[in-house]
Amino acid sequence: MKRQALAALLLVMTAGLLSAGFSVGRPAAVKKQVSKLDDKVHARLLAGAVSNRAPANVAVVAVSTTVAAGGLAIISVSALDPDGDALQYNWTAASGTLSAASGASVYWLAPSTPGVYSVNCAVSDGKTAAPGSVGVAAVSPGTLRWTFTPSVAASFSSLSSPAVDKNGNVYATADDGSLHAIYPDGSPKWVFTPTADTINTNFGPVVGADGTIYVVADSGVTYALNPDKSLKWDPPFDPLGLVSFPPVPTAGGSVYVFDDNNDINSLHLVGPTGIGVSTFTDLPNTLAQPPVVGADGTLYLVDGGSNLYVMSPAEVTTSTQADQISAPPAVATDGTIYWVESSTDVYILNPDLSQKFEPFTPPGGANISEAPVIASDGSVYVFDDANSLLYKINPATGVGAPFTALTGVVYKPAAGPDGAIYLDDNGTGNDELYGLNPNGTDKWAPFLPPGLLTINSVPGVGADGTVAFTGDDGNVYAVHSTSVLP
Amino acid sequence: MKKNAIFLVLFSSLLPLCLGAEGLPAPAAPKPAAAPYVHRAGSLNLGINYPGASVRYFVADGKALELLGQRQDDVFVGGLRYYLYPASLRRGGLCPYLAAEADYLSFKGSYAKGKGLGGGLYAGAEYHLNRTYSAQADLGAMYVSVKDKDTALLESGLEFLLNLGFNIYFGGGQ
DSSP, X not given: OHXXXXXXXXXXXXXXXXXXXXXXXXXXXXXXXXXXXXXXXXXXXXXXXXXXXXXXXXXXXXXXXXXXXXXXXXXXXXXXXXXXXXXXXXXXXXXXXXXXXXXXEEEEEOOSSOEEEEEEEEEEOSSOEEEEXXXXXXXXXXXXXXXXXXXXXXXXXXXXXXXXOTTSOXXXXXXTSXXXXXXXXXXXXXXXOOTTOOBOOSSOOEEOTTSOEEEEBTTSOEEEEOTTSOBSSSSOBOOSSOOOSOOEEOTTSOEEEEOTTSOGGGEEEEOTTSOEEOOOOSOOSOBOSXXXXXXXXXXXXXBTTOEEEEESSSSEEEEEEOSOBOSOOXXXXXXXXXXXXXXXXXXXXXXXXXXXXXXXXXXXXXXXXXXXXXXXXXXXXXXXXXXXXXXXXXXXXXXXXXXXXXXXXXXXXXXXXXXXXXXXXXXXXXOEEEEEOTXXXXXXXXXXXXXXXXXXXXXXXXXXXXXXXXXXXXXXXXXXXXXXXX | OHHHHHHHHHHHHHHHHHHHHHOOSOOSSOOOOOOOOOOOTTOEEEEEETTXXXXXXXXXXXXXXXXXXXXXXXXXXXXXXXXXXXXXXXXXXXXXXXXXXXXXXXEEOSSOEEEEEEXXXXXXXXXXXXXXXXXXXXXXXXXXXXXXXXXXXXXXXXXXXXEEEEEEEESSOO
């Protein structure tokens, strides 16, 4: 009886202990602490889920990791934010000049001293930042950037100039009628050959401000290609005639195409979608020179009667007649018009066609057969192909003078984005590429790629300073040169 | 909790039965007083405790070392316990004891997972049903420290607990 009472007492005590919070067995006791730890860990996990994580996968990339000293590099950054936060990009460079301190893509103008420089970008989500950088080598201007030899049975011995887009991609028409796109590093990008047709090699491709590449086929059909080779217009624009002038893009993404087998009514304005309209119905004569589009979209036409028409854009606003306009006009950004009359005199007109300065006439029986070239600083260059000389006209005075002592200039010059002038001269007996500063001094020593005898084309100059030309060996060459920030 | 209750009921039910087996209706003649149990050195027992098992070895008279293991709800406890049975407290089959214990802990909770250590002091009694079987219960305080492996977060504190078990003795001299 006493034992049963003891057992009962034990039972009652145990129940009491349990209700007092005692655990039965060690795991139950441990479990109580584990539950508390669970709460802590859970809280930590929740805190971790809402706390900020820094941007990741920061990649800073330069379109070209080698540019000229004083040349332009396009640099972009990509990054991911694990939390989906909006990212900010903060650019810095110890040397050189950045076009902007923020943005996913910037231009960097390299210092004028060759070397290897770092461009840095801190990618921030507003709370934390992750760094990134890219190294860009700046080499002396005039350094050969690359030589492109087509892998197919084609060559680039035609006289048509290569075109360089704002990213440094080069476009060149090969003798077999194909268009070759070349990456900024000189590697092949793509080849375009029209179906059952060939590209006209009398003039090179033209690149619009939006990057569209325009080429004209021998059939007269004009193709507009996107930088990735896809057709911007499909089908291409067919003016139903022959086209012997290069297309003239406008700033708005349209392009003028002239069918010179017909009268001036066949000047078509082709819109961004490839629909061509011809509204030039009131002009009596055929177009004699390629059309020129001013910076404000004004159209300048010269017809066979040496009439210059200023149109805005399809309606004649003013016109004047000359004795013999012998080359396409050139129009400065301020609207000043330069035209060549009788191949000897350069007339300088105000936008209202009143005479601005006395005509400039190079001495010595000059023959000017090509349009004046207007550099970015407003200077005007005129090529006298009778004497192989180059003249520079001061836009403030209208006074012209020999620009360089070179006496064997082969073609009209090409102007770079920083006012530099590039020309081909063979006055020394060697056909060489010259890079000249706006003041006429040499940017580099006369240059000819090894093994090349003759430069075939007027150079094409890109916004990044790349100078591209074709040679008589059938290759395309690119040379590093200087630029300015856009 | 349900398991605890079941075990508690079983333990409490078996105990009086066992006690009753030895405590049948007393004969008319006075029964001589039972000699107190003595845990002799060399005794060995296997224990079934809640919720686990143990093996206990008497290293000296009234002094034993026990290895024990318990597992419940993803919590494992492995421990080494030292028993001291004060001779002066023995009364017949009832042998009070004091125990000190160190434990290794392993656990997996809802979010936490890791290892830990524990240590406790206990006081209880073992009641010998006969030479082979005994039941025991003790109360004690156990200091528990657990650490989450991933976050290194720690939690520790004192827990009070009740231990229950049955023992089966082998060999040795009780």
